[in-house]
Amino acid sequence: MTEIDVLVLGGGPAGTWAALKAAAAGASVILADKGFCGSSGATAAAGTGIWYVQPEPELRAKAMASREALGGYLADHGWMERVLDETYARVNELAEVGRYPFPVGRDGQQLRTGVQGPEYMKRQRLRVQRAGVSILDHTPAIELLTDAEATVAGARLQRLSDGTHIDIAARAVVLATGGCAFLSKTLGCNVNTGDGALMAVEAGAELSGMEFSNAYAIAPEFTSVTKTAYYSFATFYLSNGEPLAGASSKGGRSAIAQALLREPVYCTLDQADAAQQRAMRLGQANFFLTFDRLGIDPFTDRFPITLLLEGTVRGTGGVRVADHDCSTSIPGLYVAGDVATRELICGGFTGGGSHNAAWAMSSGSWAGSGAANFALRQGNSVDDRRRFGAGTVGLRPTGRPDSGLRSAEVVAAVQGEVLPYDKNYLRHGDRLRPALVTLHELWRQARAGLTGADTSKVRSAAAMTAHARWMYTAALARTESRGMARRQEFPDLDPAQHHRLIIGGLDELWTAPEPAFLTGSRAQLVSA
Template identity: 70%
Template sequence: MTLELDADVLVVGGGPAATWAAFKAAEDGASVVLADKGYCGTSGATASGGTGVWYVPPEPEAREKAMASREALGGYLADRRWMARVLDETYDRINELAEVARYPFPVGPDGEPLRNGLQGPEYMRRQRIRVRRAGVSIVDHSPVTELLTADDGAVAGAAGYQRQADRAFRVRAGAVVLATGGCAFLSKALGCNVNTGDGALFAAEVGAELSGMEFSNAYGIAPEHTSVTKTAFYNYATFYRADGSVLDGAGSQRGRSVIARTLLASEKVFCKLDRADEAAREAMRRAQPNFFLTFDRLGVDPFTQPFAVTLLAEGTVRGTGGIRIVDDGCATTVPGLYAAGDAATRELICGGFTGGGSHNAAWAMSSGSWSGRAAARFARALGPSARERRVRAAGGAGLRPTGTTSSVSAAEVVAAVQAEVLPYDKNYLRHGDVLRTALGQLDGTWSAVRSGLRAEGTDVVRARQAAAMVAHARWMYTSALARSESRGMAKRLDFPDLDPAQHFRITSGGLDEVWARPQEVTA
């Protein structure tokens, strides 16, 4: 039996952007269903990681400094108007968390409240409670697998499969917000294995566009064979070779590529946080208990004992590419479809680079709130007849193969994609020749998926994740090849310099035929 639900607004995802979207849509009077692949409250990069927040008081000098600080890093692709409105919205939302939701922000040494960060588990536990109290119906362990469209092409809901209840479900909705996160290619970076780029696949299948997919090669530092990719405290690190000599040029903010090159040469890289004094060491434990979990359980004192490190792919979770949005309410190019958080492009406020969580968190709460309100208005304008619309399912690859035989498994597809996107010498240290070869492989994998990846019941979820990862990788490399220069995080070994003539964004899309083209930088 398929579970049938209906709502004014369906929010797909369960992280910060999704919960803000659901909350603001409900506050606006909409009936809302939130469907999460895992569990709203623990799912995603923020819940497990925690995050700084781009929280800047509305003082002109501070705001100007905040906006100017990242423009060069982002390759001058951010937009001042969007930065300003995200700073405004984030300031309001964080204050709402403090004053209405009573999030327990700490107090600094001078007695002033500090609101520039959020502990992941605490933040998302409270977001779940708020969303429920606002009347939103949360359905957990309910991965969406495809969108539904009406005869006029507008998005009119979604369908999926409830893993624990072992049944299909379908939600008819006036509007849909995709807040499914970025794509980290099942690299096991902290909290990111639910982020397989599903939303981007759904969006592309109904004709939506992506933007900035070349900005998709973020790698986080973690102790070898572990998951915690929190990197702020590596500012206190010295990196060493196996023989104990200092690894010249290696660092967290600048010099991560030196770590990648050394690892590629089959040499281990070791690290000690030996630049933290006693006071800093104590404070670090209070700020990031999860950072120290790994070390305490390995029996390593990270301040005095060297530990081996690795780099885990964080793709478009920390990278800035995602679904292209075209107005202030975070609408996509498809009516009824909105995108928020890491699923949407973050270029508008970061251009081609974000280092840590602060802009990402600000973007999630801002784009989430805007998309929720806009989706509620869109659904209201459709009126009650919206639910009578005839709908058709839009999913293709992994759901409705074009061939008649089952010729490839989801696990094989995942392995094939990972072989092209995880290695540092393909995705991190990019070269056109290597990208072209990788893209050829990925095109072949897509053809195999399209014709012969077939799954039933709960396995449909894995098949769709695999398909989404292949699609993501192809938009990434097609976009990276369209930029014959180095800008933001999209650096090319064969074009090491920024080319002022390529001061544009790159829009991409398509599934069987992937395309990418320059797009003028405007708001």
């Protein structure tokens, strides 16, 4: 069994920053990625803005206030200030140490408010390698390892090339495995199946903000590329050519979703002037590739659109952060990026784009440093401890293995409950409750008998099932409309529910307002 100080699971921005900072603190580090570190994941597939704000009080105050109302006033100013400070430092490091080629403005200064994902992640991989970190590509984690005192002590991985399992003993683990997009075909997100959140909860961690998980992105019907910001320049049309009322206003995606339930919806990016069109092409070249190949000019021609679920990739829910070093409530376990809740800086509104990019840099850096410090404090005293697999569904059936229950069928059943707009986006208790009953039954079946030769796929199916149950349980517990967690039968914001909602459990789920969770009172148990 390989023994190291810090094991980082996930090779996107959060994972690479965690590996860099853990190595800089003097820890031995292995980074394991489900795909190929540097080219897999949502960031590597596209360009993204960064919440990079000059350290001037007025600018910082304006930046923090910009999404407070949209997020239902659940963000924390202290955390926002920390993220702005850390992001400013890390972006400058990327420019000066990583030599990222930021564009230069007319004043001769670099414009550091965005990156091209492929170039960014190529440089991050190279930096990680130069820092002495060992990278295991195409080697997803399938479960965490814990010791007799429930401290996280490594992970079991699967080498996709031959299916073999590898145990890595680590004094600390950083989960940077991303959110869950339910294999919805959103570009770059097929590796984002929620595996890290399942592993964290199996080890005893809690989640927060799972009701804020119904982020859908606009995409052309013929491609998986999402760039929702570009649609602020769009006019939307029904199939008869009439403009779609309300589609371009605040909350316009609801109008689009409702229309898509009945008929096709089209759009044209006809509100962008010539300068904006040039900037859009420079900022997100891959957005236009399919249009150009099909001979469509999106600025003048109408094209059909759809909505793709981005779940907790663009939503804000994830594993609850217990301290400033991004540690969890489980000793030895740290979280970074989209696997962690982003409520701390976004509240209940999407962190997609700039905020998520800033959070990945910041939380990755803090988690890497925190994990290294934890590991180095332990020293060699823990190397001889026994380790136990913490995994459940797909690994240790409670009943007789069911050869007829296949992971692909489980995934399809979950998608049937979470992808439809009228269930997950246009939420109503009368639709959520039956969906949750179906998901609970699916979990029972998977818990009892789900197995398979490809452990990684089985575990991803289990993680998506768990994610869907946490999402809908939290959505039903928040009986108001706040942030993106909107309920059609509860359209107003309720001041009495101005709290974050914690959720946990596997076979039995529970929810509690965060203050109640901290005092151990008023917890609501939800039986599966």
